Amino acid sequence: MTNVRLRRREILRQAGSAALLAAGGTIGFPGIARAARLAPSEKVRIAVIGCGGMGTRHIEALAVNPNCDLAAVCDCFTPRYENAVAVVKKLSGKAPDGYQDFRRVLDRADIDAVFAPLPDHWHPLMTILGCEAGKDVYVEKPASPTVAEGRAMVDAARRYGRVVQLGTQQRSMPIFQEAVRLIHEGRIGKVTSATCWVGVNGTRVGFTTGPVPAGLDWDLWLGPAPWAPxxxxxxxxxxxxxDYARGGELTNWGVHLMDIVHWGIRQDRPLSVQAVGGLHRGSAGSENYETVDAVWEYPGCTVTWEQRHKNEYNGRSYGIKFQGTEGVLLVDRGSYEVHPESLGIKRVEGEPERSWANPPHHNNFFESVRTRKPPVAEIEQGHRSTTPLLIAGIALKTRRKLNWDAETETFLRDEAANRYLSRAYRAPWHL
Structure with a gap:
């Protein structure tokens, strides 16, 4: 990656961020899109591309959401989109159109926005192609498998004036909104450290090959990833x-939790990262470490990641701990609590999580589609929340402390580590 390319990317980033953060600003766009003409009461016409486990959760929620019209579903595995058509028809009384090739969806002028709950290796390209096609995009987390791809997603959103929301739905959950409000009010003092924790990566042993199932376009499933049987x-x-995701739980749960850390500490640009991990039970063939510990330096705050066996804080198997000069706040999707009791802040229980596909997060996206104002999980923020986990994965590979320049999004004086910041695409796919 040359200095010229870095300067160009930074100019694009700064120009896009300045436009987005302007007081009262909206997301502008070249040309006239149907979304610009949507009345506040008009439904947003959408398509879901990717009808697997998470895709099905989105489809179930979107099929009955009065703010949208689910007009099309798509999956390169025919049985999945056929099932999605049946699910939507059962829930809404109206069957959407079904497709195997997403390009037929993007070609439709009547589609305002696409949802992309796909395997991670497809997130960047689907977002960019959606923006190029004049669609707003809701893409699942993590934003991307590499830092360079995440920046390309932000650049595409700016270049084509599209709304892009990341599926970090905790931003739309009252339990986290209330917890962060307490932190910002200074109720636990100045936060000097924060910790995210989860359990371990599941073990894997090799890849058993076999015939391609009927109805699956395997070449399209692989997309930009290396060819494999x-x-x-x-x-x-x-x-x-x-080849498809970077780090297992590190980038799966990690982006959710780090996003809240960034929100709480009002910082999203780490200065350095270190990480260690291991496959302490063998697990021959695993591509991700079973246990991982990472530490990032931020201005005025240290952040750690704990991925361990039997990992709990006060009975919580995952979550975030903010440690302030006056107290400690622990939060997950179910509740938050503050210690010591002398601070007088009672434990608060949140509403049960009914679906991973969070309807308030969907509705925030639809509001942005109509108003052109940034959503709560806008792609620049989503990219920033994905980046620390990606560079922690690189620290695991290089086995050393890495110093990070958040402006150029490169490691300082470490070209070997910088090679991991992007990946080659398999022809004919390209960014």
Whole structure:
């Protein structure tokens, strides 16, 4: 990556961020899009591309959401989109159109926005192609498998004036909104450290190959990733393979939790990262470490990641701990609590999480589609929340402390580490 390319990317980033953060500003766009003409009461016409587990959760919620019209579903595995058509028809009384090739969806002028709950390796390109096609995009987290791809997503959103929301739905959950408000009010003093914790990565042993199932376009499923013979382990366990996802739980749960840390500490640009991990039970063939510990330096705050066996804080198997000069706040999707009791802040229980596909987060996206104002999980922020986990994965590979320049999004004086910041695309796909 040359200095010229870095300067160009930074100019684009600064110009886009300045436009987005202008007081009272909206997301502008070249040309006239249907979304610009939507009345406040008019439904947003959408398509869902990716009808697997998370895609089905989105489809179930979107099929009955009065703010949208689910007009099309798509998956390169025919049985999945056929099932999605049946699900939508059962819930809404109206069957959407079904497609195997997403390009037929993007070609439709009547589609305002696309949802992209796809394997991670497709997130960047689907977002960019959606923006190029004049669609607003809701893309699942993590934003991207590499830092360079995440920046390309932000650049595309700016270049084409599109609304892009990341699926970090905790931003739309009252329990986190209330917890962060307490932190920002100074109720636990100045936060000097924060910790995210989860359990371990699941073990994996190799990839068993076999014939491509009927109805699956395996070449399209692979997309920009390296060619590989069909394996059900790859298709259904993509999170365990670095061709498709980077780090397992590090980038799966990690982006959710780090996003709240950034919100709480009002910082999203780490200065350095260190990480260690291990496959302490063997797990031959695993591509991700079972246990991982990472530490990032931020201005005025240290942040740690704990991925361990039997990992709990006060009975919580995952969550975030903010440590302030006056107290400690622990929060997950179910509740938050503050210690010591002398601070007089009672434990608060949130509403049960009914679906991973959070309807308030969907509605925030639809509001942005209509108003052109940035959503609560706008792609620049989503990219910033993904980046620390990606560079922690690089620190695991290089086995050393890495110093990070958040302006150029490169490691300082470490070209070997910088090679991991992007990945080659398999022809004919390209950014």
């Amino acid at each position: 069909y394996s059900a382990d790859r298709q259904f366990g993509f999170m365990g393979c670095q």
